[in-house]
Amino acid sequence: MFLPDVRTFLAVASAGSLSAAARQLNVVPMQVSRRIAALEEDLGVRLFHRTTRALTLTAEGEVFVAYARAMVDAEAAARAELSPSSGTASGVLRITAPSGFGQSVVLPMLPELLNANPDLRIDLDLSDRQVDIVGQGLDLALRIAPLEDSELVARKIAPNPRLICASPEYLKRYGRPATAAELDQHRCIKLDSVGRWPLVVDGKLIRRRIEGYITTSSVEAARTAAAQGLGLAMLSYWDVFRQLADDSLVRVQLDDAAMEELSVWAVIPSRRYVPNRVKVFLGALQKHLSDLAEKGDQRCRDQTPASRAPE
Structure with a gap:
């Protein structure tokens, strides 16, 4: 051929x-x-x-x-x-990422990445659906949800725990839930993709049924609704880290339950022939996440462990 x-x-x-x-x-x-x-x-x-x-x-x-x-x-x-190389990336990098994570983390890092790699082009799909990266010819998928068994190669990029959050105005008006049972007394904002809220009770993961005051398919919509004081939302740390830093959202911790620990994963089709553009992007993403954690105040840094370099 x-x-x-x-x-x-x-x-x-x-x-x-x-x-x-x-x-x-x-x-x-x-x-x-x-x-x-x-x-x-x-x-x-x-x-x-x-x-x-x-x-x-x-x-x-x-x-x-x-x-x-x-x-x-x-x-x-x-x-x-x-061949000798300057270490820069070139070609078209085809990525898919969850919409919330893509909007809050991936897009803001692109100007610096593209300035450092003028021959690189980005084809970015922001979607909360699971994309067939082999069938679609993609180089890389960034995923937050627990990974299903797959023949693809997954690398952990950074911790990304779930958390319950609300605006200060909501908590002042309706109070702060102290236990999982008290969630039933609150207005909750649900994502279609998370029908039951996963909570860790006595070391076991349970999925608690929640009545949605507002239900949406969009992470951005859930985040905005929570910031507007419309209810409690369960999102992941990197979905709301900016709002936690500027105090438009506050983390709500329960006395009898912890949150599910998620991570940011990079999924690639194969360990062999990983294009340089993928390696350069993952290195830039790890640095970007680390820089964001460093810039946050101590309270925000305490809500997530420091990012780790890709394995």
Whole structure:
């Protein structure tokens, strides 16, 4: 399999037409067509449906996209490993992250990252759904929820415990719950994805049924509603660390229950051929989280352990 043919295939799949891919690759459309034909002959399958008006991937072409990206990434990783390098990252880094974490942590770190790596581009998907990173051809997924068994490679980036929080105005008006049972007397803001609140009682994780005064699918909406005094919310530390620091939200601790300990995880497709852009991003993320923890006041630092470097 000829690697330039594979790169041409990815360009066509991304651009959606032979002519657009040719302009991107700075070649004539006929050369693009010949490379695609050669690749299809080599693989023994059709990769594109071609009509006079459109060009779309076949089912086999959609499957091949992930493999093609892996081959191109492997070549880039080999060149970076074997050639002198300034240590900067290049290419397109494809990431998916939870919306709340992406808004509060990932986006603010991008200006410094991109300034230090001018040849790097970011394709960022902010979504609370579990994305198939292999099928979607992604380099990296940042995840907060407990990880399911998977053949993917997961690296712990930093602790991210759940916590119950509310605005000072809400607590002044309705009081502060002292026990898990007293949660039933309060207005609670629920996330669709967390139907029951996980609490650790006597060392065991239980899931307590909570009546939602407000229910939402959005972490940002739950955080905003809590800051507006509409109720108690259970979110993770990195979702609300800025609000804890400026006192728009206050942590509520229960006497008879602790919160579930979560972490920020980096999930990658494989340990082999990890692109330099992924390594550079994870190093920058770890430093960013560490800097944020250092800038917080002592109360906020006490609410989460210091970040650790990726393993």
